[in-house]
Amino acid sequence: MSAITLDHVSKNWGPMRAVDDVSLTAEEGSLLVLLGPSGCGKSTTLRLIAGLEQLDGGTITIGGTDVTHLTPAQRKISMVFQSYALFPHLSVAENIVFGLRVRRVSRVERDERLRRVAEIVGLGQLLERKPSQLSGGQRQRVALGRAIIAEARVCLMDEPLSNLDAKLRHEMRTEIRALQQRLGITMVYVTHDQTEAMTMADRVVLMRDGRVEQNGTPEELYNRPATAFTARFIGTPPMNLIPRDDRLIGVRPEHVRIVSQDGHAARVKTVEHLGADSIILCEVEGQPVSVRQDGFSKAHPGDDVRLAWDAAHEHQFDQKSGRRLDSAVDDTRRVASG
Amino acid sequence: MNAWLLLLPAAVLLIAFTHFPILATIRHSFFITRRTGAEVFVGLDSYHSMAADPIFWRALVNNFWFALGTIPTSIALALLMAMWVNRNMRGRGFLRLAFFMPTVLPMIAVANIWLFFYTPDYGLLDQLRGLFGLAGWNWLGDPGTVMGCLIVMVVWKEAGFFMIFYLAALQQLSPDLEEAAAVEGAGRWYTFRRITFPLLMPTTLFVAINAVINSFKLVDHLVIMTKGGPNNASTLLLYYIYEVAFVFQDSAYAATLTVVLLVLLSGVALVKFGYLDRRIHYQ
Structure with a gap:
């Protein structure tokens, strides 16, 4: 009983609509990622769920209970802040059991739960330290420990990995996801990093200017972007979008091939070697088109090449509204399942 | 080199x-x-005669009560005012300025304003008493009320100054901490007691040291308002030193008294650096 539902939720900052009529559901025990560029309203949405901001319209329910007007504490949630929000004057142990102390949990039980949580997040040796004596990754673990010791069914995370270096981020990503699944927590996770969204989420909600742009599984967002914005946001490098008449033709870089004849004439601008594959940035009729090739590409900047792709891999969007035009539905389905 | x-x-x-x-x-x-x-x-002759000097002891005891009356009150008031004007509200800038105003005023002017408040019969306080049909009272001329009057004035003057330090410290605190505490279910008083106040301790210590020093440093108001009277009821240590040195022209005895003041203040500094600093969390 911990599914989270937002029903037509709005929040205004003066004349600006930070969150504009957002409806979504995070299933019990699932991980929902709120994804989007900075300023899209994803953090505000999370703070609305947490009860740290008051909403201007709509309702929020957690586990079937209307929590719209409850305080953060009454919502029985835990939260990890982007800054971790560790109490700098308290030791790691005191930080983790802070909430238990507030709720006057007995000393014996506190110690027992602390021991268990310290083991889960791997902080057993560091309990007496102050946050300032910890590395970024260790601080992150303390914040995680503080979030899970309450055994709340709902955990909210606000860009928890954005202060870590790339290697640690990868590690923590896996750990958080494993923890979430093991403890069966319903998690709402805010990030601007599509890799985190794609790798961790059961469901991704892509936001833009306070509205939901697309709500779907990572696979749906990648294989069947509902708008040109989604197509551009998901994937590294993102989908190529080539204007043709009143439409935008979208093709993923891995679906574009360099061919010896036919196809579109193109000129190679730059080549990025990533090791396992290479990204070749070309120009077709003044439009940039990137191509992903396995291995070490032989192409050189300045080369004249020809590009081709299967019609089945084409996505079509309306040039004006950016909405998907569904002529390619069946083809895409086939690609997705194949 | x-x-x-x-x-x-x-x-x-x-x-x-x-x-x-x-x-x-x-x-x-x-x-x-x-x-x-x-x-x-x-x-040690001067020290012997100092030990036998009743006015010296009187000044020391006065100073003790004066410190006890001003330090905790002004600090508590400063913290309260800072928390109040740290919130988002209308007229915040005006309130901050109003609280800080006493610090900006020249001390002699402050003394004269308060002298007027305390003037018997037609001073502000006695006019207020008059409204309730009470007779005039010589606030500064009565040994029983003179110290209280000085304490009120100094608290009024210091609290605004200390508030600025608290306000600066409060603005350094990340709002995330309060939110994290709120999510964990901590009430406002609990959050203040376990999070905000401990994190303000460096400021509290700094302010407290200043308050102690100021309570031993007060001279100007006394010169204007009471000259230590009546019957030495408002004589503080530094004022007594000033009197001995520049009115009685006894520089040797003034030096002896100054040594006492130095020992007291170094004692305070020692407690700060030796003991309190180690127990306080600095960012």
Whole structure:
């Protein structure tokens, strides 16, 4: 009983609509990622769920209970802040059991739960330290420990990995996801990093200017972007979008091939070697088109090449509204399942 | 060598205007100066006569009560005002300015304003008493009320000044911490007691040290308002030193009293650096 539902939720900052009529559901025990560029309203949405901001319209329910007007504490949630929000004057142990102390949990039980949580997040040796004596990754673990010791069914995370270096981020990503699944927590996770969204989420909600742009599984967002914005946001490098008449033709870089004849004439601008594959940035009729090739590409900047792709891999969007035009539905389905 | 050269400007000033005068004062307290200008070594004589001087003890006891009356009150009030004007609200800038105003005013002007408040019969306080049909009261002329009057004035003056430090410290605190505490279910008072106040401790200590020093430093208001009277009821240590040195022209005895003041203040500094600093969390 911990599914989270937002029903037509709005929040205004003066004349600006930070969150504009957002409806979504995070299933019990699932991980929902709120994804989007900075300023899209994803953090505000999370703070609305947490009860740290008051909403201007709509309702929020957690586990079937209307929590719209409850305080953060009454919502029985835990939260990890982007800054971790560790109490700098308290030791790691005191930080983790802070909430238990507030709720006057007995000393014996506190110690027992602390021991268990310290083991889960791997902080057993560091309990007496102050946050300032910890590395970024260790601080992150303390914040995680503080979030899970309450055994709340709902955990909210606000860009928890954005202060870590790339290697640690990868590690923590896996750990958080494993923890979430093991403890069966319903998690709402805010990030601007599509890799985190794609790798961790059961469901991704892509936001833009306070509205939901697309709500779907990572696979749906990648294989069947509902708008040109989604197509551009998901994937590294993102989908190529080539204007043709009143439409935008979208093709993923891995679906574009360099061919010896036919196809579109193109000129190679730059080549990025990533090791396992290479990204070749070309120009077709003044439009940039990137191509992903396995291995070490032989192409050189300045080369004249020809590009081709299967019609089945084409996505079509309306040039004006950016909405998907569904002529390619069946083809895409086939690609997705194949 | 270069390091010492860089220290030189500060060192010269400190030695010339702080360390040397301290040593000279201590030395001077063991001598008396004859009318001819000759210095005669008298050892601890001045200290013996100080121990037997009832006005010295009176000043010390007065100072103790004065410190006790001003320090906790002004700090608590400063913290309260800072928390209040730290919130988002209309007229915040005006309130901050109003609280800080007493600090900006010249001390002599402050003393004169309060002198008017306390004036018997037509002063502000007595006019208010008059509304309730009470007779006039000589606030500063009564040994029972004079100290209270001074304490109220000093608290009024200091609290606004200390508030600025608290306000700066409060704005340094990340709002995330309060939110994290709120999510964990901590109420406002609990959050203040376990999070905000401990994190403000460096400021509290700084402010407290300043308050202690100020409570021993008060002279100007006394000169304007009471001259230590009536019957030495408002004589504080530094005012007594001033009187001995520049009214009674007894520089040797003034030096002896100054040594006592120095010992008291160094004691305070020692407690701060030796004990309190180690127990307080600095960011």
